[in-house]
Amino acid sequence: MIQPGLERIGLLLKDVTFPWKAIHVAGTNGKGSICHYAATLLRRRSIRIGHFTSPHLINRWDGIAINDKAVDEVAFKRVEKHFTDMSLRENINASSFEILTATAFTMFNKANIDIGVVEVGMGGTLDATNILNNQAISVIAKIAKDHEGFLGNTLTEIARHKAGILRPNVPYIVNPMNEWNVHDVIDEYAKEIGAGPRLVGDTPKLRENLYSLPDWRRFAQDLRPFQRDNAVLAIIAVKEALKSADKQTIRDDTIVDELNKKRIQKPGRFQFMHVQPVFKSPDDLGRFIIVDGAHNPDAASALHDFMYKERYRERHRRKQLERELAPREGWPVTWVLAMTEGKDAWKYLSAILKPGDTVITTSFGPVDGMPWVKSMDPSALLQTALSAQEGITGFAMPLPGAVRAVCAAKYLTSIHSQIVLTGSLYFVGDLHRELQGRNRYDYWKLKRNIQDQKTFMKMHREERERAERFLSGRDIDLSDRQDTSTPLEAAGGSEASSVMQKNVKIQAEIEALEKEMDLLTVQELELLNSDRSSSEASTQDQAEEGTSTTPQEAGENQHTGSQSSNRYMNAPDSAGDPFPTSVDEPSPFEQEFKKLAGRRREPQVEGEERGILSLPGERMKGDHPRNRNPNVHPQSAGTMNRRPTFLLEKKKRESL
Template identity: 45%
Template sequence: MIQPGLERISLLLKGVPLRWKSIHVAGTNGKGSICGYMAAMLRQKQIKTGLFTSPHLMDRWDCICIDQKPVEKRLFDEVEQYFLSVNRKRNIQASEFEILTATAFKIFTEERVEFGIVEVGMGGELDATNVLQNQIISVIGKIGLDHQQYLGTTLEEIAKHKAGILRRGVRYIVNPRNSPRVLHVIDEYAKSIGAGPRIDVEADRVKKTLYSTTEWLEGTHNLAQFQKENAAIALNAVMDALITIGEHSVQDLKLVKVLSEDSRVPGRVERKSINMVFGEQRIILDGAHNEDAAIELSSFLDEGRRGEWSNNLHRQVMRKVGEAQQRAVLFGNRLKTKPITWILAMSAGRDPRTFLSHLLAPGDSVVTVEFGPVEGMPWVKPQPSSELLRAAKDVEPSIIAIDRGTDTLRALYTAKHLLPEDGFVVVTGSLYLVGDVSRLARDLMNPGQHSIVESDGMAAKKASREISQEIDEQRRRLDEEESEAVELLKLDHPSGTEATALHPSTEILDFKHGNTQEELFGNKPSNVMLDGEDGEYHTRVVEPAWLDTPLPPATNGGQQAT
């Protein structure tokens, strides 16, 4: 149960010295990555560092690390039992997260860490981690709408909660990509309590001395833009933290190694091998669970994996053409993308349609599932996978979507069967699902315990046939719907002109004598090509520069396209 407030955690930690310097990190998205980058940098400096993030990924104790390695279960159990006893004897009625936070802080003291990097659980001001009074720097990442029932329904309200981690006389960093009104709320709060000054991670001197160096450029070369921003925040925070122990140089950080290898955060755009299921092909695990995180994940995939036609571009084009053309494009699956097979789960109460609208594209496929019980967090429940399936079909009608209920292993095998030769698999929607898949990958090192991969192979073959039949049936239905869409498109051209789609193996959509380029897209300079022999007009990649300008009406059954 979530119980905001600092009274109980204060009682738990009464008499427990915190002999380490804390770096406190809040934010809606990116705070886990910022923490991971900082831990890797400090380890490179050979400074003993504790790291506390939440929730755990595979095991309850893996959220507490010393020098980037999870603490031993024995140590975790021993310290946790101490606080469970204190909680019982003093009748504190502390929550599971408060017990966990106290456990992390005491372990940091016992292990004699120099720095403790602490990620806020939720919000900031009333979060259990905010009991800390040993901060040397405060960090606030990107702020978005999340946990509104606890933090408020506006960015300003949420920002005020996050700003609660600031301390008088302690410098702080805020992600500069936050909206001006968020930055204003945080800076005003800082001024009211005497916190600061704020460190400007985009100052000219920083750009010249850090971001223009060969080491930084090479280290961040393969990072998505949001990852570069988080890495920059982490580096500036580490530089400031090092000053408190007399270190004034980061020349020995080896940023290329740190940013490309050492700081990979499990469950955040993580590439994972599950050889038992996918062979040599690695899948992507990402714990994105809200709209802002979906946008960042989509950006990452568009930059490196989607191909020429981005997801955002597709959505803009759909707004520019008529309904009949939309249906033909949707069911054509001809856009020049690398199709993604999504394995999805979400927590109850979240908005799947908004989340998925930033991710799904024609040609994709979806497998929905429900994550299992979360150890230590009994209040967390999954969204019914059937509801998630309906939401996915609402967002992208042309996809193949299959519900696997609570069977995560079968979901993986279904994704394998759905996976086209040029596609890839992404597991997302919940860090709890990412944890389930990560544990499953570990368990599959001993395959005999799972019925779908029994040693005699019979169950696996039967399951494989069933999955293939189910997918084939969905593809048949989609083919029928595509044919219906083409027939509707014919009816929307009163002159009797013909409009058809090319063979499914083709990557472009073909309107025979349907619309001229001017009628469908307007006479705009672009990479849209509606030309061909014998009146066959082929829609190819669209240049995005003109997409936000209004277009002339297109023929659409007598209605104007919107």
């Protein structure tokens, strides 16, 4: 459990000194990004740097880095064991985070670093990292409500905790986007202890030497406003730390080059990520997902702004998918969510959800070194989402797993929309752990992955069936369903043989129906073409025989024939309708054909856009150019080649 206080960490590090200078960063949102920018600017210089951040993403030692490389696992566990044994031997009862902090600082000492970038775990005053007494600068990022049970229920109470990292005669800087009362609390505390001076990010010198540079303007245009604030805070912190450590400062005209040259997207922070076991290649449906560890309402608002107002709509506007403009509020989003127990899920979800969105809730696994962290129940989280925003749909996953949830999301997401995995950094860590060694672009081509591929193919079948049941509108409570295996996999012994025979028979009948449908389509087109040829021949004969036809009548006939041809060939008119109206009364056959295509197109196009009919390695019928009828307009070819739902529904129900 969490035990705020400095007594235990003080006993662990009672004989340890800190010869290096520290950039100490506290705050609710953005402190991880500030540390990332600062470490980026410091690396590859003629100094040794350490970087300590929490929580870890995959393994406990990932959050401790020396010169941008995670520390060795064996060395980490050796130092960690020393402090664990010490805590037991001397009855210190240190928490896992306190042991982790002591391990990080000791490894920094052993590595002889010059500057350490240290992220506060929670709060500030009573956080284990506040044992530091060697700060070069204290940085306070954006403050919002979080961990209210430990830090207080108001921003001023939380700000007082964060201000606890300030030190006498040590400069500090505060994110300018904080509330005015937050600034007042921090400045008042700084005055009490004699901290300072307070630095600012907008100075005439920086404005002249950095912000006026074209490179900086181009760099800043790619960032959200809060990201620019974090970058500026990191720049000020690095300059002050280098000066405090008696090292050569970084030149303003090289800052952007350093950030661009070595900038690597911080995992779990607005991260664009390919998930090869789910999408098989960057060109497949979805291409990538967005991963963000936002876990409080303030971070959720930033994520909402990121998704709906700039980057997301611009991406679709640039690609002009199907020549459509993005809706005013952006395309609907499929949210894959897992949250920690105790978080204000209603406020969080209210900040990100919009009508039309889809929500898939799941859970994350146990957190290494933090047994007190529990995942919220997926069903309860789903109910909270449904109450937080009207007009959304979704279901709770009966089985845990980040990749499985993303797989389910694939089959519920249209080609226009985006999948976003968020709610907790622990959930983001689960995704990265599950993809270790699997997220290669050639994952589905490597023979050594055959067994693993079979596992994922089974998962794809299960989640595709779940999505089909959900989209079919059947009265099934998916959140309570525990058995996700297919009927054949669930059957055993002699039952398996009978089930297989039944499925083979049903599949043969389905294929026969498809062949009949294809044949009927060809016959229909031949019949329509022959009717058109006969009509043209009759018109030509009339002209040769000298029949009396006025110019107006000839023009009307020509116009009617053109419209009929367009209708027969499914060529869209200017409005994009594949069945434009004609001055002629359509025949019963034409009316039935329009009904058939409408039924086939309306429910099934939505499902097909959502990827329900295709698995990795499969190709949808009619998808290859050689399978398309050359007499059909390309925009209508997909409609004519798709499986007729009204013919196959009975067979599918029997197979299930």
